[in-house]
Amino acid sequence: MYLELKNVSFSYGDAPVLTNISCGICRGEITGLVGANGAGKTTTIYNIVKKVQPQKGEITIDGENIRSLTGNRFPVTYVPESPLYYEELTVIEHLHFVKALYPKSEASIEALVEKLNLREHLHKVPGMLSKGTLQKLMIAISLLRQYEILIADEPFNGLDPKQISIFKGILNEIRQQNKAILISTHLLDMAENICDKYIFLHGGKVLAAGTKEELIKKYGLPGNSSLETIYLSLIQ
Numbered sequence: 490m491y492l493e494l495k496n497v498s499f500s501y502g503d504a505p506v507l508t509n510i511s512c513g514i515c516r517g518e519i520t521g522l523v524g525a526n527g528a529g530k531t532t533t534i535y536n537i538v539k540k541v542q543p544q545k546g547e548i549t550i551d552g553e554n555i556r557s558l559t560g561n562r563f564p565v566t567y568v569p570e571s572p573l574y575y576e577e578l579t580v581i582e583h584l585h586f587v588k589a590l591y592p593k594s595e596a597s598i599e600a601l602v603e604k605l606n607l608r609e610h611l612h613k614v615p616g617m618l619s620k621g622t623l624q625k626l627m628i629a630i631s632l633l634r635q636y637e638i639l640i641a642d643e644p645f646n647g648l649d650p651k652q653i654s655i656f657k658g659i660l661n662e663i664r665q666q667n668k669a670i671l672i673s674t675h676l677l678d679m680a681e682n683i684c685d686k687y688i689f690l691h692g693g694k695v696l697a698a699g700t701k702e703e704l705i706k707k708y709g710l711p712g713n714s715s716l717e718t719i720y721l722s723l724i725q
């Protein structure tokens with residue numbers, strides 16, 4: 490595993506949210522972090538992107554604790570669930586700002602603007618953007634950083650079918666570059682459509698993890714079971 494969570498537990502105050510989470514993601518794969526509302530997907534991501542710290546356990550990348558990977562040595566980029574931006578900067582100013590922070594990143598502003606159909610919005614501030622266009626700005630920003638791991642929290646929120654298809658194409662390119670991808674979603678058909686592996690979170694615990702075929706075999710389910718069938722049979 491490239492990124493690994495080992496027995497991670499986390500509470501907000503006294504309320505335990507994650508209990509002994511152990512799982513990981515590999516390079517060259519898209520892993521779906523799947524679970525119901527409140528299962529702990531965003532909190533797991535917050536622990537990985539260092540927004541919060543686990544009270545127990547550790548998170549490693551290539552065997553090294555993420556606490557010791559500071560600055561540009563921390564190879565994670567992140568698409569947040571709720572957009573984060575500067576009210577006063579336009580779309581193009583956001584892109585130049587992030588690009589300036591990561592001068593060694595090979596991503597090109599021009600290519601991303603083209604790919605994500607952002608050209609007509611370049612001189613607008615975030616308050617003037619639709620939800621989907623704001624989400625595309627968040628995706629563009631995340632891809633401008635230098636990274637080996639892309640983490641996206643409910644990235645399909647607000648995207649129309651064409652933009653979902655474009656984003657799926659981008660994810661495939663990133664997978665081909667042998668980078669690791671973790672996507673959180675409660676949309677099981679979407680996860681089944683794009684992910685190589687799954688981590689099922691339920692009540693702050695890992696219920697099961699693996700490829701669809703591994704899960705079907707492990708739990709003795711019919712060979713043609715959908716991800717939804719697998720998930721529903723496991724949470725019962």
Ligand SMILES: Nc1ncnc2c1ncn2[C@@H]1O[C@H](COP(=O)(O)OP(=O)(O)OP(=O)(O)O)[C@@H](O)[C@H]1O
Pocket residue numbers: 501504506524525526527528529530531532533675
């Ligand atoms: N800042 C916070 N303070 C206290 N409890 C929180 C906080 N943030 C989240 N929680 C609680 O932690 C649990 C897990 O929330 P989390 O947002 O990680 O779940 P999720 O799987 O991402 O859900 P969703 O699909 O609705 O985004 C929930 O019970 C939630 O109420």
